[in-house]
Amino acid sequence: MRPHRNHRAYWAFLGHRLSGLALAVFLPFHFLALGLAVEAAALDAFLVWTDLGVVKLAEWGLVVLLAVHMFFGLRLLVLELRPWPAGDARLGWILPGLAASLVVGGVFLIGAF
Amino acid sequence: MERRLFGLQRLTAMVLAPLVLVHLGLVLVAIRGGLTAGEILARTQGSVGWALFYGLFVVAVAIHAPIGIRNVLREWTGLASRAVDCLALGFGGLLLVVGLRAVWAVVG
Numbered sequence: 001m002r003p004h005r006n007h008r009a010y011w012a013f014l015g016h017r018l019s020g021l022a023l024a025v026f027l028p029f030h031f032l033a034l035g036l037a038v039e040a041a042a043l044d045a046f047l048v049w050t051d052l053g054v055v056k057l058a059e060w061g062l063v064v065l066l067a068v069h070m071f072f073g074l075r076l077l078v079l080e081l082r083p084w085p086a087g088d089a090r091l092g093w094i095l096p097g098l099a100a101s102l103v104v105g106g107v108f109l110i111g112a113f
Numbered sequence: 114m115e116r117r118l119f120g121l122q123r124l125t126a127m128v129l130a131p132l133v134l135v136h137l138g139l140v141l142v143a144i145r146g147g148l149t150a151g152e153i154l155a156r157t158q159g160s161v162g163w164a165l166f167y168g169l170f171v172v173a174v175a176i177h178a179p180i181g182i183r184n185v186l187r188e189w190t191g192l193a194s195r196a197v198d199c200l201a202l203g204f205g206g207l208l209l210v211v212g213l214r215a216v217w218a219v220v221g
Contacts, residue, residue: 027174028208030215031211031214033215035214050148070133
């Protein structure tokens with residue numbers, strides 16, 4: 001990793017972008033699955049899969065990715081649209097955003113298992 | 114064009130942030146005890162509030178995500194800009210159609 005990229009803000013950029021890409025790939029499938037709700041039985045047949053541990057783990061990943069994308073996105077909105085503060089305070093939004101996402105993921109795991 | 118897309122992506126981000134927060138909260142509550150169609154539909158069917166909530170969610174995400182995909186494709190691939198625009202537009206249309214169909218399925 002070149003030095004200018006080995007920086008917390010670059011990792012935040014990458015986290016925001018890759019989580020967005022993953023969510024964009026997932027969304028059409030999520031919508032298609034929900035579309036099964038036209039018939040409750042069809043949705044129930046699909047939801048049986050969500051009892052599998054590996055599927056719950058995938059759902060946990062998606063929940064964390066959604067939280068990461070939202071928190072890092074909020075940081076970008078503040079960074080782009082608010083007056084720039086003294087110093088480099090915007091770096092201070094990265095770790096709390098990541099920590100909050102992991103807390104959301106932790107609550108999900110407690111509920112799911 | 115670029116300025117308009119930049120603004121639209123930020124505007125939809127501001128709309129989506131509170132919607133995502135509520136959605137995440139709902140997911141954390143709904144996952145307890147497992148998911149069933151009956152439980153999901155009992156909450157959503159016939160609800161104008163959830164129809165508006167998720168309808169707005171789908172419209173905002175069908176604008177927000179394709180603009181992001183367009184940026185990624187332009188910066189990380191060698192695709193021609195016209196091809197990138199077509200792909201992004203097609204992706205937005207797909208999200209809008211399957212998304213609104215999903216909202217209709219759970220609230221209708």
